[in-house]
Amino acid sequence: GESVGLHLPTLSVQEGDNSIINCAYSNSASDYFIWYKQESGKGPQFIIDIRSNMDKRQGQRVTVLLNKTVKHLSLQIAATQPGDSAVYFCAEKFGNEKLTFGTGTRLTIIP
């Protein structure tokens, strides 16, 4: 399943399927991006980051894609598990300026 980030803040995916969470960032000069996962009652948890000189970066079961042309960032989660259910935030930063967070997308994994 896919979401369009700010405009569709909820995404439901069947357990075992892949999920794609999208984010449209605002500053074309941003050079650093992070995806965070936040479970209920907890602080945001770092998942993966990417710098603007890259367009793809892979972690364990996660891949971040960056398209600077259209200011778009996506997080792909492979073989989703119940523990992946959370709110996912993208965040962007330019140089030494502050990290700016998006609104977030709630991902629900259906058993």
Added chain:
Amino acid sequence: EAGVVQSPRYKIIEKKQPVAFWCNPISGHNTLYWYLQNLGQGPELLIRYENEEAVDDSQLPKDRFSAERLKGVDSTLKIQPAELGDSAVYLCASSLDRAAQYFGPGTRLTVL
């Protein structure tokens, strides 16, 4: 390795009362951040420290909020007096220079 530690985890106070939050960053992290998070929204930066120096406090409501990081390690954030609209989660994060920020569990403040 221990993560960012915050206390208390929950705080309920009446309006006009003072409140303080404490944060101990990840060992070796020179940069410390305080964020405010309202329900359903992303965190918003209140203040950033590099070692002992507050390098960005432009979003901190200085009439009632104050923060300190005297020895460049742990930090406190204070609100005096608290208002109803201050009810939120207060998050602390730390990083090594400009690298990824790691967050603590937050303090959930309820002002009655």
